[in-house]
Amino acid sequence: MGGLGEVTVTIARVRVLESTRVTPTIHSVKFEKPAGFQFVPVQFCGLEFATSAGSLEYPMSLACSPTRPYLEFGARVSESPWKQAFAALRPGDEAEVDGAYGHFVLHEESPAILVAGGIGITPLKGMAEYAADRRLPIPVRLLYSSRTEEEIAYRGELEQLTRQNSRFEVEHTLTRSAETSTWAGRRGRIDAELLTQASKGLTEPVYYLCGAAAMVEETYRTLRSLEIPADRVTYEVFRGYG
Secondary structure, eight states, X not given: OOSSOOOOOEEEEEEEEEEEEOSSSEEEEEEEOOTTXXXXXXXXXXXXXXXXXXXXXXXXXXXXXXXXXXXXXEEEOOSSHHHHHHHHOOTTOEEEEEEEEOSOOOOTTSOEEEEEEGGGHHHHHHHHHHHHHTTOSSOEEXXXXXXXXXXXXXXXXXXXXXXXXXTEEEEEEESSOOTTSOOOSEESOOOHHHHHHHTTTOSSOEEEEEXXXXXXXXXXXXXXXXXXXXXXXXXXXXXXXX
């Protein structure tokens, strides 16, 4: 992966800049970016703050590109103390961030097919931002599976990226949308047909899978059945998000 080179782990106190509910069940928080904090698109961090069960840390994929002047994280809200405290954060509140870690990062020289399920969009959004901000000369195609239209996280930001980057395309599909809804787009899970369609015209694209374990495992098996080499598939599994 070209670009930013070696990254040094940083531990820092940070303040909340923005705290927003982006769908009925997904919350996003932006923090100030510590001086010298580096990461590659897109790693994860430890994020720690006060909760009803004491100070707790949770591993969180960054939801933004290193080209952006902040650190962003998104989580599907649940009844856990950490998730409840995350959703309750307000501008000025403090947290501790440590990182960055991980090898789920963009290969800047190869066409990219990003495959997201639900909250798994977070690091893939960051990859798409990076490709746009750096004007990478590679096609980037996102397949994004959401439960319903209301649950499409960062929809406006993704639409903006398609305007910013002519090489970036998005295909949405809904898995639980009622047939009586006004949704005119694709329905159903990400399948072999959609994956094949996304790869048309691309030479040896790299596939990036992110979402719940069942979704990632099913997509990986589908890609292997399509004879996609294992070394062109990378993935990150989000456990406990539902």
